[in-house]
Amino acid sequence: MSVDEGLYAWVQEALEPLGAVTMRKMMGGATLYLDGVIFAILDDAEIWFKSDSESDSLWDGQGCERFTVTFKDGRADTMNYRRAPLDVYDDAEAMQRWAALAVEAGLRGAAKRKPKA
Incomplete structure (x- = not known):
C-alpha cells in the first residue's frame, strides 16, 4: 500500500x-478522517469508503x-x-455523497465501541 x-x-x-479531512499514514497506506470520524482508506491511487451492514446494500448496488x-x-x-465508485475521482458532488454515507458508517461504528454509562 502507498498513498x-x-x-x-x-x-x-x-x-x-462537509468539514476538515485529515490523514493518518499507516502500513504503507492511510486512513482518512472527516472532522475526526474515520470514513476511508487510501491504497495507492484508490479510495475505499467505510461501510457497514446498514450501508452494504447501497455499495452492492x-x-x-x-x-x-x-x-x-x-x-x-x-x-x-468498499471501492469508491469511479465518479468520485472527478465529481465533487459524488465524492460528497459517497463520503457522507461512509461517515455515517464510521459514526455508527464509533458508537458501538463506546462504553455505556
Missing part, C-alpha cells in the same frame, strides 16, 4: 464543504467490491471498506 498525495488533496478539496488484505502467510481477509 497518492494528489488523491488526498482532491479528497480534501472536494469535501471542504453500485458494484463496489470489499477491500481485501492478504497476509504474509497467504490468508486473506476482507474489511468493512
Whole structure:
C-alpha cells in the first residue's frame, strides 16, 4: 500500500464543504478522517469508503467490491471498506455523497465501541 498525495488533496478539496479531512499514514497506506470520524482508506491511487451492514446494500448496488488484505502467510481477509465508485475521482458532488454515507458508517461504528454509562 502507498498513498497518492494528489488523491488526498482532491479528497480534501472536494469535501471542504462537509468539514476538515485529515490523514493518518499507516502500513504503507492511510486512513482518512472527516472532522475526526474515520470514513476511508487510501491504497495507492484508490479510495475505499467505510461501510457497514446498514450501508452494504447501497455499495452492492453500485458494484463496489470489499477491500481485501492478504497476509504474509497467504490468508486473506476482507474489511468493512468498499471501492469508491469511479465518479468520485472527478465529481465533487459524488465524492460528497459517497463520503457522507461512509461517515455515517464510521459514526455508527464509533458508537458501538463506546462504553455505556
